Amino acid sequence: MPKYTRETLKNLLDGKLPFSEVKVMMSSFKDPERFEMMLEIHQSRVPWPEKILLPLGLHLYIVLKENGDRVVKCDCGYEFGDYRKNWKLNALVYVRDTEEKIAEIYPKLMGPDPRWMEIREYYCPGCSTQLEVESVPPGYPVIFDFKPDIDAFYEKWLGKPVPTVE
Amino acid sequence: MPHKAKILAIDAGGTMTDTFIIDEKGEFIVGKAQTTPHDESIGVANSSRDALKYWGMLPEEAFPTIISGIYSGTAMLNRLLERKGKRLGLIVTAGQEDYLRLERGIQTYLGYSYSDRLHVATHRHNEPLIPRERIRGVRERIDLFGDVIIPLYEDEVFQAVEELLDQEVEGICVNLLYSYRNPIHEVKVREIAEKVMEKKGVQVPLFLASELYPVRRDFPRLNTLLVEAYAAEPSRGQLERVQNKVNELGGRFNIRVMASHGGTIGIDAKKLAPTLVSGPIGGVIGGKYLAEKLGIKNVVCTDIGGTSFDLALITDGEFHIKSTPDIARFILNLPLVQIDSVGAGTGTFVRVNPTSNRIELGPDSAGYRIGVSNEQENLDAPTISDCNLVLGLLNPDFFLGGDIKLNKQRAIEVIDEKIAKPLGLNVYDAASGVVRLFEDSLKNQVVAMVLGKGYAPVNYTLLCYGGGGPLHVGGCTEGLDFEDVIIPTWAAGFSAFGCACADFEYRYDRTVDLPIGGIGQLDPMTVSVLLNAAWAELRQKVISQFEKSGIPEDQIKFRHAVRMQYQGQLNDLEFYTRTGEITKKEELDEIVEEFENLYGRIYARSAKSPELGYLVTTAIVTGTVPVEKPDLPNEPLAGPEPPAEAHKGTREVYWRGNWITADIYDMEKVKPGNVLKGLSIVEAPATTFVVPPDQEACLDQYRIFHLRKKVNKFDIGGI
Numbered sequence: 001m002p003k004y005t006r007e008t009l010k011n012l013l014d015g016k017l018p019f020s021e022v023k024v025m026m027s028s029f030k031d032p033e034r035f036e037m038m039l040e041i042h043q044s045r046v047p048w049p050e051k052i053l054l055p056l057g058l059h060l061y062i063v064l065k066e067n068g069d070r071v072v073k074c075d076c077g078y079e080f081g082d083y084r085k086n087w088k089l090n091a092l093v094y095v096r097d098t099e100e101k102i103a104e105i106y107p108k109l110m111g112p113d114p115r116w117m118e119i120r121e122y123y124c125p126g127c128s129t130q131l132e133v134e135s136v137p138p139g140y141p142v143i144f145d146f147k148p149d150i151d152a153f154y155e156k157w158l159g160k161p162v163p164t165v166e
Numbered sequence: 167m168p169h170k171a172k173i174l175a176i177d178a179g180g181t182m183t184d185t186f187i188i189d190e191k192g193e194f195i196v197g198k199a200q201t202t203p204h205d206e207s208i209g210v211a212n213s214s215r216d217a218l219k220y221w222g223m224l225p226e227e228a229f230p231t232i233i234s235g236i237y238s239g240t241a242m243l244n245r246l247l248e249r250k251g252k253r254l255g256l257i258v259t260a261g262q263e264d265y266l267r268l269e270r271g272i273q274t275y276l277g278y279s280y281s282d283r284l285h286v287a288t289h290r291h292n293e294p295l296i297p298r299e300r301i302r303g304v305r306e307r308i309d310l311f312g313d314v315i316i317p318l319y320e321d322e323v324f325q326a327v328e329e330l331l332d333q334e335v336e337g338i339c340v341n342l343l344y345s346y347r348n349p350i351h352e353v354k355v356r357e358i359a360e361k362v363m364e365k366k367g368v369q370v371p372l373f374l375a376s377e378l379y380p381v382r383r384d385f386p387r388l389n390t391l392l393v394e395a396y397a398a399e400p401s402r403g404q405l406e407r408v409q410n411k412v413n414e415l416g417g418r419f420n421i422r423v424m425a426s427h428g429g430t431i432g433i434d435a436k437k438l439a440p441t442l443v444s445g446p447i448g449g450v451i452g453g454k455y456l457a458e459k460l461g462i463k464n465v466v467c468t469d470i471g472g473t474s475f476d477l478a479l480i481t482d483g484e485f486h487i488k489s490t491p492d493i494a495r496f497i498l499n500l501p502l503v504q505i506d507s508v509g510a511g512t513g514t515f516v517r518v519n520p521t522s523n524r525i526e527l528g529p530d531s532a533g534y535r536i537g538v539s540n541e542q543e544n545l546d547a548p549t550i551s552d553c554n555l556v557l558g559l560l561n562p563d564f565f566l567g568g569d570i571k572l573n574k575q576r577a578i579e580v581i582d583e584k585i586a587k588p589l590g591l592n593v594y595d596a597a598s599g600v601v602r603l604f605e606d607s608l609k610n611q612v613v614a615m616v617l618g619k620g621y622a623p624v625n626y627t628l629l630c631y632g633g634g635g636p637l638h639v640g641g642c643t644e645g646l647d648f649e650d651v652i653i654p655t656w657a658a659g660f661s662a663f664g665c666a667c668a669d670f671e672y673r674y675d676r677t678v679d680l681p682i683g684g685i686g687q688l689d690p691m692t693v694s695v696l697l698n699a700a701w702a703e704l705r706q707k708v709i710s711q712f713e714k715s716g717i718p719e720d721q722i723k724f725r726h727a728v729r730m731q732y733q734g735q736l737n738d739l740e741f742y743t744r745t746g747e748i749t750k751k752e753e754l755d756e757i758v759e760e761f762e763n764l765y766g767r768i769y770a771r772s773a774k775s776p777e778l779g780y781l782v783t784t785a786i787v788t789g790t791v792p793v794e795k796p797d798l799p800n801e802p803l804a805g806p807e808p809p810a811e812a813h814k815g816t817r818e819v820y821w822r823g824n825w826i827t828a829d830i831y832d833m834e835k836v837k838p839g840n841v842l843k844g845l846s847i848v849e850a851p852a853t854t855f856v857v858p859p860d861q862e863a864c865l866d867q868y869r870i871f872h873l874r875k876k877v878n879k880f881d882i883g884g885i
């Protein structure tokens with residue numbers, strides 16, 4: 001079973017490992033300690049005390065609040081609310097739905113036709129970091145990317161109890 | 167009696183240079199020395215010296231009698247892998263400048279295991295051999311019929327060449343669309359480039375696709391051209407140094423190099439890229455040579471090495487050729503002896519998948535290392551060899567003739583902990599299960615390949631070699647009715663032996679795309695004239711190559727071949743034609759008929775689709791000059807009973823759930839004519855041959871074992 005040092009996993013997270021090394025990691029069985037170690041690395045990097053239950057994406061985590069709530073939280077500390085609700089509904093959104101707005105980021109004729117497709121950019125109200133982008137037909141519902149079953153993941157996959165407030 | 171060295175075969179690998187020297191009686195010696203990358207000739211000399219000490223000779227004494235020398239090496243390949251080739255510039259048709267960055271999708275996962283091929287996150291682009299900054303597009307266009315539809319914008323060529331020279335390129339490659347159809351624009355680019363170079367007072371070599379690789383498929387053609395200019399041509403100096411060293415040591419023969427099509431070529435060959443891909447083909451050439459010598463028509467060549475299982479077919483005395491092989495994650499336009507390679511060898515790691523709780527073999531392997539039983543290697547996953555050791559098939563005190571002592575106890579402990587316990591088995595059943603899984607997967611590959619070519623095992627003789635071949639040949643052929651199963655006693659050195667069996671042969675290919683019948687058909691005699699012209703041009707190329715070695719035309723044996731397909735289909739088939747000059751329509755009909763038969767055999771008769779006509783895609787000419795080849799040993803036959811001194815003793819072996827007492831023999835002392843009944847284990851320093859319980863092995867006068875079902879005394883008349 002492969003085993004990696006915390007240093008290696010930090011470099012992996014930061015995109016600093018050479019591809020050849022990443023390739024070997026991807027092609028091997030998953031190291032059993034990976035989740036635990038990655039969680040510790042994330043936890044050591046955020047400025048707030050709540051325990052991270054699951055990383056949710058770049059800059060976002062599901063954390064355990066003192067009252068037992070599980071909420072989506074940005075690195076900056078901004079909270080988006082219960083993880084079972086789509087955090088995007090509480091984010092700032094910028095919709096590129098005209099030729100001009102699309103021309104800001106794509107060369108002419110290389111972006112989508114706004115009558116068919118619009119680009120929605122979601123930003124953190126706390127730190128204004130771009131958190132997610134979706135490209136959908138106009139009128140399409142906001143995409144709910146991921147609603148994990150945290151209890152099942154901890155108990156059935158990791159084989160340990162899900163963290164709770166003491 | 168002193169030995170008279172006759173043939174020298176050199177294999178300069180990444181770390182070690184092996185030398186194989188054969189005398190006139192077929193006896194051979196093998197030497198090893200460190201490869202010396204800065205000047206390979208030093209390693210070659212050292213390696214020869216190491217070999218010749220077995221005959222008590224010095225290179226200076228042995229070299230003068232050698233009449234044939236073959237070299238194969240990995241220097242070019244390493245130059246390519248390490249991206250240490252020439253600084254090149256490239257001129258392409260405008261619009262194609264990003265070819266090397268876009269690649270073909272397949273190049274992002276070539277060489278990957280099946281699971282990684284499905285795992286898109288692992289796919290990755292190659293670093294281009296030429297960065298985008300040194301690639302220039304020039305406007306021009308030739309269409310697929312060879313007609314100029316946009317003339318060459320010559321001023322753009324002037325500018326491109328000037329800029330590339332200003333960027334201090336060491337060579338310029340030119341690859342324009344459809345240049346194999348009509349080279350006029352590439353030729354013009356060369357003229358302009360020569361003018362610019364003269365004006366600037368610099369000289370760099372030019373490489374034109376239409377001249378070196380005039381074949382269809384744009385991207386592999388570009389790759390091949392680049393590999394030639396980037397890695398192959400720069401290695402010519404190394405070959406010359408090896409030749410000089412040979413001469414210095416008193417050798418009076420010209421070194422030849424193994425090429426991808428299965429022949430050897432001179433070191434002054436115009437194209438050297440074909441020598442870069444020749445890695446594992448030696449064994450197949452040896453197989454073809456054995457087939458000739460033994461009068462066998464169809465052979466399945468199987469090579470079980472440390473990291474891979476290679477298999478190839480010889481049908482009607484010929485190996486098969488594939489036209490777009492890949493090497494180092496580049497698809498190339500070169501004829502390569504068709505070998506299927508599976509990442510499973512005796513060094514393959516064995517693990518239990520924690521998710522499915524099943525045994526998994528590889529895909530990675532210990533490479534040249536053995537396994538956990540060799541403690542110095544510090545491996546933590548067991549290998550197939552470790553399993554063989556635990557089962558009693560390998561002798562821990564006689565690995566490489568005893569040079570390496572294996573720790574059986576450690577193998578037992580590691581396999582028990584990592585394989586047996588997680589599966590809930592005892593260690594012997596676990597090891598036995600692993601070996602059966604390994605052998606079954608090899609067997610499936612063999613069957614798939616033979617059936618895929620439209621044959622059944624009964625049509626073929628299976629030849630098994632490589633260090634691990636003789637140990638697993640019984641398991642891999644179990645239940646398959648091969649005509650015969652043969653194992654040369656020199657199985658471990660068979661690839662080197664094979665290299666020494668290669669003809670001196672040049673091969674040239676040219677895309678012709680001549681339609682026969684169907685829509686857009688040409689008059690059959692027009693097709694014939696054009697095909698004749700292509701063959702004649704290729705013959706001329708062969709002649710001029712041999713001329714460089716001072717060989718006159720009348721000594722060359724020419725053979726002509728075509729690649730052909732049904733119009734509209736994608737895959738063409740290659741076969742030799744009876745003639746190289748079609749003079750009447752019947753001869754063309756005969757070629758069509760030959761194609762139909764071949765197609766019907768490989769696919770299915772019902773899949774034939776002549777309605778749309780045929781297309782002769784490629785004209786091919788090979789020219790061969792006879793060279794000295796190794797003689798096979800030929801010893802008098804003794805009786806079936808092996809001599810007492812050949813019997814080394816007995817050993818308990820765990821075989822499919824039972825402990826069985828195996829007879830152990832010394833391979834060198836077994837006499838031709840002897841029959842060894844299973845379960846027997848025949849040991850030689852470089853290999854171990856296992857005769858399964860229900861089988862027996864008979865050694866023939868050429869020192870080749872034949873493995874067959876035990877002869878029942880009641881039906882002995884049938885043999």
Ligand SMILES: [Zn+2]
Nearest residue numbers: 074076124127
């Ligand atoms: Zn934020």
